[in-house]
Amino acid sequence: MFILAEMKNVTRITPDLFNLKLNDAIASELNKKLANKVVLNVGLCIALYDITTLQESYVFPGDGSSHTRVSFRYIVFRPFMEEILLGKIRCSSPEGVHVSLGFFDDIIIPPTYLQHPSRFDETEQAWVWEYDTGDGNKHDLFMDAGESIRFKVTAESFHETCPTSTAPSTNVSEKIDSSDSKIPYLITGSINEPGLGLLTWWDN
Amino acid sequence: MEIISSNSAQLSNYEVMKHLQKLKDGRKKDKRQGQLATITYETLRYLENTPCNQQTPESIVACLKALEPFNLNKSEKLMLINSPPTTALEIQLMIEESEERLTEEQVKQVLDIIIEHFPHVQKQDDNEEVEES
Incomplete structure (x- = not known):
């Protein structure tokens, strides 16, 4: 679920931080820059793990800051394909079940990956697994918000969310559409296997 | 960057x-x-x-050693450590083609190893059942 990513950066330390040890100042700059951000095709950055190399620092004409080339390793949230994760249902919509891990919210289980057969209950705003009890009867299993859910990671997608890349759209509704689809890191999960889904389903 | x-x-x-x-x-x-x-x-x-709250480096290393004979790959072992399974059903989910690679006896052994090294996993389940009843 978590990985280490190796990265390189030229870090600028402004003079007001010169009282700190260089390592500490750089560590805090890197955390300020990356923590809780998604890096394209890497994942959600959590925190600096360690600094592997520090090269010489330079001061450029006209700028009082020091610039240091630094290699470091960062803790990144990036589950591998087929990984089994435990989360909580955030909400449900006709598009599927939205799951949150607390620190990461952009997980969706689309209707085709739910247990079969499932239907969306409009009044309860929840997905329901119509469990076949074997004697011809159906038992409705509701997937309510807040419940713990075990799912398998089946796909991931990264999107560039650079503000300049959005072309000016002609009307307001179009704008909302485009901002909705701009989730930088979206994980798709599935629960259509025995053992997956709400924890309470499989207790016994 | x-x-x-x-x-x-x-x-x-x-x-x-x-x-x-x-x-x-x-x-x-x-x-x-x-x-x-x-x-x-x-x-x-x-x-x-998550169960990792009560793990220790020693218990993780010992558990991985005990799991060595089962020929599991790295990510499977990682999942077993991150979310220790308590039922055969969970093993089936985490280990690809577990029916072919592991016998029923071996699945039971894996579960026993997990419980031996992370006993708190089992306790949690008991508590949940008590709450429900």
Whole structure:
């Protein structure tokens, strides 16, 4: 679920931080820059793990800051394909079940990956697994918000969310559409296997 | 910024939790890191509710040693450590083609190893059942 990513950066330390040890100042700059951000095709950055190399620092004409080339390793949230994760249902919509891990919210289980057969209950705003009890009867299993859910990671997608890349759209509704689809890191999960889904389903 | 390797190593939940706890304790004087504080708090809250909260480096190493004879690959072992299974059904989910690779006897052995090294996993289940009844 978590990985280490190796990265390189030229870090600028402004003079007001010169009282700190260089390592500490750089560590805090890197955390300020990356923590809780998604890096394209890497994942959600959590925190600096360690600094592997520090090269010489330079001061450029006209700028009082020091610039240091630094290699470091960062803790990144990036589950591998087929990984089994435990989360909580955030909400449900006709598009599927939205799951949150607390620190990461952009997980969706689309209707085709739910247990079969499932239907969306409009009044309860929840997905329901119509469990076949074997004697011809159906038992409705509701997937309510807040419940713990075990799912398998089946796909991931990264999107560039650079503000300049959005072309000016002609009307307001179009704008909302485009901002909705701009989730930088979206994980798709599935629960259509025995053992997956709400924890309470499989207790016994 | 330059990415040298986007996946140089896998970390277990336990390692991440320990690292973040250390970070949280040592950070009090520094007030300039809004986002870092948010993400460490939220990630810790998630991790501290998982079984890794009660693992120790010794118990993880011992468990991995005990799992060696079963020929599991790295990510399968990582999943077994991160979310220790308590039922054969969970093993089936985590280990690919477990029916062919493991006999029923072996699945039972794996479960016994997990319980032996992480006894708290079992206890949690008992509590839940009590609450329900």
